[in-house]
Amino acid sequence: MNRRDFLKSTALIAATSTATAMDKSIHLQIPEKQDTTGNTKLIDSAPMLQNYAETSMGIAFSVSRLANGFVDYSLSPDMSNSKRVMCGGYRINDVNDEVMRIRLTGLKPATKYYYQIGAHGIRYNGYRDKELTGTETDPKVYSFTTAGKKAKAHFCVINDTHMKWTPFELCLDKVAEINPSCVIWNGDANNNVDSVEEQKTIFLTPKIKRKDYASDIPYMFAPGNHDGRGKANWHMERVWMFRQPEERLSRDWDLGRNFAVRMGDIALIGLDTAEDKVDTNPRLMGMYNSHAYREAQKVWLESALKQSEIASAPFLVTFCHIPLYDPNPKMNPGDIMPADVDDTHSPDFAVWQRTCAQLWTPILEKAGCQIIITAHQHKFRYDEPTKDRKWAQIVGGGPHMPAATSNGKAEVFPTVIEGKIENKKLKIIVHNILTQSVEAEYTYNPRKV
Numbered sequence: 305m306n307r308r309d310f311l312k313s314t315a316l317i318a319a320t321s322t323a324t325a326m327d328k329s330i331h332l333q334i335p336e337k338q339d340t341t342g343n344t345k346l347i348d349s350a351p352m353l354q355n356y357a358e359t360s361m362g363i364a365f366s367v368s369r370l371a372n373g374f375v376d377y378s379l380s381p382d383m384s385n386s387k388r389v390m391c392g393g394y395r396i397n398d399v400n401d402e403v404m405r406i407r408l409t410g411l412k413p414a415t416k417y418y419y420q421i422g423a424h425g426i427r428y429n430g431y432r433d434k435e436l437t438g439t440e441t442d443p444k445v446y447s448f449t450t451a452g453k454k455a456k457a458h459f460c461v462i463n464d465t466h467m468k469w470t471p472f473e474l475c476l477d478k479v480a481e482i483n484p485s486c487v488i489w490n491g492d493a494n495n496n497v498d499s500v501e502e503q504k505t506i507f508l509t510p511k512i513k514r515k516d517y518a519s520d521i522p523y524m525f526a527p528g529n530h531d532g533r534g535k536a537n538w539h540m541e542r543v544w545m546f547r548q549p550e551e552r553l554s555r556d557w558d559l560g561r562n563f564a565v566r567m568g569d570i571a572l573i574g575l576d577t578a579e580d581k582v583d584t585n586p587r588l589m590g591m592y593n594s595h596a597y598r599e600a601q602k603v604w605l606e607s608a609l610k611q612s613e614i615a616s617a618p619f620l621v622t623f624c625h626i627p628l629y630d631p632n633p634k635m636n637p638g639d640i641m642p643a644d645v646d647d648t649h650s651p652d653f654a655v656w657q658r659t660c661a662q663l664w665t666p667i668l669e670k671a672g673c674q675i676i677i678t679a680h681q682h683k684f685r686y687d688e689p690t691k692d693r694k695w696a697q698i699v700g701g702g703p704h705m706p707a708a709t710s711n712g713k714a715e716v717f718p719t720v721i722e723g724k725i726e727n728k729k730l731k732i733i734v735h736n737i738l739t740q741s742v743e744a745e746y747t748y749n750p751r752k753v
């Protein structure tokens with residue numbers, strides 16, 4: 305062996321043994337003992353898959369006390385050759401007593417992975433009086449499939465769930481029946497939330513039977529106006545993590561909620577319409593900065609649409625909470641200065657978002673976006689494309705479950721909106737959750753790419 309080969313092979317051995325040692329050290333240095341403190345369960349929720357993407361996956365779960373959480377993942381259902389990823393990022397793990405957030409990165413696109421969650425409990429009474437109290441693992445093996453060009457193009461949308469558990473449960477039963485590749489939660493999951501406990505109730509421990517609703521189906525989040533309200537919601541990333549920074553340019557790293565994800569023949573775009581009041585409205589006390597946020601998203605959107613996997617997708621579907629069009633000229637368009645009130649519009653908050661429409665829809669239209677799926681109005685509506693507006697808009701239903709009238713129809717009802725590819729066309733099915741029937745179906749041709 306010459307010197308160059310020798311150096312190469314020793315470097316390889318060193319790298320291999322370091323990696324092995326690191327893997328082992330994580331497993332060996334932490335005693336996997338039973339918790340003897342008599343405490344209640346350390347892990348007190350099923351895992352939630354957050355931020356569907358091609359090469360990463362966020363996994364969050366709730367803990368009842370101080371913990372250092374982890375995810376073991378594998379390509380095999382028997383968890384052979386599994387890798388362990390601890391919560392948080394560099395230097396110190398994200399040890400906390402509320403939510404474990406683990407990010408799996410470097411995944412293969414359109415690939416099925418199996419995973420298990422666990423956490424090391426920690427008793428902490430000052431830095432010099434701390435100990436591990438035991439390791440708890442959830443014995444169940446869950447799975448997910450990453451996004452990508454070869455992924456199955458099939459999504460569902462839920463919106464305006466507002467902690468109304470009966471319609472929420474019915475919507476999730478429908479989602480489970482459909483079993484899509486991902487779900488887009490199109491905003492207003494919250495009301496106004498001041499505590500992380502309440503946020504956990506919404507996303508991780510909802511008051512429904514299907515506690516593992518997001519353990520095998522990944523979720524995306526397009527926030528609504530209510531999702532930024534309340535002391536806890538000012539930092540919702542503690543419960544629903546931001547998207548991975550490498551999904552976007554460094555210029556856009558603060559835009560942790562926007563997504564541009566390829567799923568089979570569909571490119572999914574997520575935008576955040578932010579508050580439904582202007583920043584100058586005294587009720588917001590100067591605390592919100594929606595206008596600059598919307599402008600920054602315009603710049604992000606221009607770049608996102610040029611990404612090759614997005615630009616080449618036959619179908620382009622956009623999701624945002626507040627509608628970008630309303631047929632009624634009297635509806636408040638969200639740009640009435642300085643306090644959302646004038647003589648010709650009602651109510652005193654945005655029913656639709658003209659500023660976002662002006663910033664984003666010319667770019668989306670130029671890119672051939674076929675449909676924009678929105679929410680916020682709590683009433684299903686379909687706006688056909690016109691000569692001047694090339695895209696269709698669907699407004700999803702809300703959380704109200706009124707009694708149906710004698711003809712079996714109700715004015716308002718919750719919806720689950722399903723999208724899939726059938727015969728090389730995009731098919732959208734609107735499921736009426738009140739009547740448990742199909743409310744409407746639409747079909748779209750591929751855009752010119």
Ligand SMILES: [Fe+2]
Pocket residue numbers: 464466492528680681682
């Ligand atoms: Fe709402």
Ligand SMILES: [Fe+2]
Pocket residue numbers: 492528529530625679680681
């Ligand atoms: Fe809303």
